Amino acid sequence: MxxxxxxxxxxxxxxxxxxxxxxxxxxxxxxxxxxxxxxxxxxxxxxxxxxxxxxxxxxxxxxxxxxxxxxxxxxxxxxxxxxxxxxxxxxxxxxxxxxxxxxxxxxxxxxxxxxxxxxxxxxxxxxxxxxxxxxxxxxxxxxxxxxxxxxxxxxxxxxxxxxxxxYDTPQRDCLTAIETHLKHPLALPVPASGRALEMALWLGEEADRRCLGLAIAPVIRAHLATLLTLPETLRRPGVTPAIEALLAHPDAPHPSLYLFDDHDDTAAMWPRHRLLHTGYLTPARCAELAAGQIFLQRWNxxxxxxxxxxxxxxxxxxxxxxxxxxxxxxxxxxxxxxxxxxxxxxxxxxxxxxxxxxxxxxxxx
Ligand SMILES: [Zn+2]
Known part of the structure; x- marks a missing residue:
């Protein structure tokens, strides 16, 4: 045809x-x-x-x-x-x-x-x-x-x-760059069904290593639980125990790291946290970035x-x-x-x- x-x-x-x-x-x-x-x-x-x-x-x-x-x-x-x-x-x-x-x-x-x-x-x-x-x-x-x-x-x-x-920067270099932000209280808005799941795993491990409090939005936790219900072959090999461990870990009462689903949050809504974007920025957010109100480091x-x-x-x-x-x-x-x-x-x-x-x-x- x-x-x-x-x-x-x-x-x-x-x-x-x-x-x-x-x-x-x-x-x-x-x-x-x-x-x-x-x-x-x-x-x-x-x-x-x-x-x-x-x-x-x-x-x-x-x-x-x-x-x-x-x-x-x-x-x-x-x-x-x-x-x-x-x-x-x-x-x-x-x-x-x-x-x-x-x-x-x-x-x-x-x-x-x-x-x-x-x-x-x-x-x-x-x-x-x-x-x-x-x-x-x-x-x-x-x-x-x-x-x-x-x-x-x-x-x-x-x-x-x-x-x-x-652009051709490996993901490991992106993670190294994001690490430099972890010394500040961070709020990370993400699409809940995309990079949110792998960012949650990485942030969980970094929070443990650095003794930082972490909170993960319920919708992201729900998506992680959904991923566990899928056949094992629809996940990367070896990732299951890490997801189970993260889900068993409750949110910190006073978190310095927040991972949440993106709802057009602005820097003004997070006065105590650095708002770090990791993906596509709308024109309005490009203006915020240019004004130094938010930060950007790509997560591939x-x-x-x-x-x-x-x-x-x-x-x-x-x-x-x-x-x-x-x-x-x-x-x-x-x-x-x-x-x-x-x-x-x-x-x-x-x-x-x-x-x-x-x-x-x-x-x-
Ligand atoms: Zn997409």
Whole structure:
């Protein structure tokens, strides 16, 4: 089967993810992202409306707002596919169909393979067995301490999480940098289903080592408990005892370290703590950072540059689209250097039918 791929959202910068795949008379949307900050227009939803494009299925990679937050823009009759844990973030009452956490299924006549993306609780990458294979990473990371990353089947086209651009600092260096903040009382706002879980483990160990009081938001503790209910193979090997030990440890009565789910907290809300962000900053928070009111030290949760290239190699991709990152110069030249002739900055791509096998030589871990 041939396919036409249009990156309606998440192309050319960080924003609401939405990838339209048209193949064999069917229309599938990969992710239905919502606005990351107030005032952001969901251009992907406008495009579908203006062109009166009906969808046969929507597949959601994970439950972060820029991937799932636009589901309410879809007609209620559009079938939604996601893993059971991700479904908890759908609008109440929304009907959905289950994607496997790691496996294969049919969606609108297309063979879809999923695997662990290493980024969030219940999150998966998606592989469509059309036109020689289309791989969409969603948000992905090789470096998580709790979430595994599954090696995907071969794919001719790779749509990859390039949120970090050419950044390539190893996670161990990020941890060393965060350590320097631990001598101050710290408040760390995080997405509760993402890096929160591995940060909780690390902070628990650092708090013990330094005799610091730690408090972890109930929703993060609940997600850690949920992770323990999943099959062992959906966690990194050896992490189970660390999670059990952390959950057995109650919150300190007067904590100097707080890990909590991000609800647009500002520095003014934490007068006794240093507010340390570890991920994407909205424009409003960039202004706070510039004013010296908050601090920023990345905790890796996306593919860094060398890992993105390794994934493209592993897929055997002929064409690679870096998503969620600027494709203006000099970035375009950087990607061309990193990916060679595989790199493309085209929003719309047409892939002819291919006899190249995208599944036959691959088996699930
Ligand atoms: Zn994410």
């Amino acid at each position: 041939s396919a036409t791929i249009t990156c309606l959202g998440g192309f050319g910068g960080k924003g609401a993810a939405a990838i339209l795949i048209e193949t064999d008379g069917k229309r599938l949307l990969l992710d239905a992202g919502g606005a990351l900050h107030p005032g952001e227009t969901l251009t992907w939803a406008q495009y579908l409306d203006e062109h009166a494009l009906d969808l046969d299925a929507v597949l959601i990679s994970h439950d972060h707002i820029d991937h799932i937050g636009g589901v309410d823009k879809l007609a209620p009759s559009v079938p939604i596919y996601c893993t059971p844990l991700v479904a908890k973030a759908l609008p109440p009452g929304r009907v959905w169909h289950a994607l496997p956490e790691r496996g294969r299924c049919q969606v609108a006549g297309v063979t879809v393979t999923t695997g662990q993306a290493g980024h969030s609780l219940g999150g998966v990458w998606l592989h469509l067995a059309v036109a020689g294979g289309i791989f969409y990473s969603g948000d992905a990371c090789f470096e998580s301490r709790v979430y595994p990353f599954d090696s995907p089947p071969p794919a001719r086209l790779a749509l990859l999480d390039a949120s970090y651009g050419a 949760v996306h593919l860094r540059a060398s890992h993105l290239v390794a994934l493209a190699d592993d897929l055997g991709a002929d064409v690679v689209v870096p998503l969620f990152t600027s494709l203006d110069e000099p970035n375009t030249s950087v990607w061309r250097h990193l990916l060679g002739r595989r790199f493309t900055a085209q929003r719309t791509l047409s892939l002819p039918h291919s006899h190249r096998p995208s599944l036959t030589s691959w088996s699930m871990a």
